[in-house]
Every structure is written in structure tokens, then in C-alpha cells.
Amino acid sequence: MKIRYALLLAGVCLTGASAANASVDMAQGAALAKTHNCLACHAVDRKMVGPAYQDVAKKYKGDKEAVAMLVNKVKAGGKGVWGPIPMPANSPKVNDADIKTMVEWVLAL
Secondary structure: OHHHHHHHHHHHHHHHHHHHHHOOOHHHHHHHHHHOOHHHOOOOOOOOOOOOHHHHHHHHOOOOOHHHHHHHHHHHOEOOOOOOOOEOOOOOOOOHHHHHHHHHHHHHO
């Protein structure tokens, strides 16, 4: 009986995690990052000029304010969180919806 309960609980947790990421269009997020040249300074799995996207996802895991904060940081630029090299502000050509999609993609990695 305890084993069944543990398996049921594990299934619920896994289903909840996958449902949370189900709303994120991973292919679109990756494509936008490529289109907007984010991958010139970032990689998914290793530090380049900027941090690895997987490291960003780990840092902000569970932070309910992370999406809004990171959208603003991507738009305006930032410095000091990941080292001395600043991230420049994004061009006004990158719309808010694209930035939000990319941030959600990064956080879902």
C-alpha cells in the first residue's frame, strides 16, 4: 500500500512539473534566441560571454517574480549579477512578447 501511494505521489509530481512546462513553446523560445542573436553571448549548457541558460534557470527556479524581472533585464540590459561584463539593452525591434517567450524558455530548461 505504501509503495502504491509513493508511486501515485511521484506521478502527480511529475505530471505537475510537465504541465507547468507544457505552456512553454520550447522550439519557439530557442528559435527566437537564435533570431535575436542571444546565442552570440549565451549557450544553453555552458558559460560564454554571459551565463549558460541552464545556470540562469537554476538560479531563478521557484522564483515567481523571475519572469517579470528577467524580461525587464533583457529589455534594459544589466550588469553585476553574473560578472563584470554587462549585458546590453535589446533593440526596440525585439518586442515584449518575444522577450517573454525567450525568458520562459530559459527558465524551463
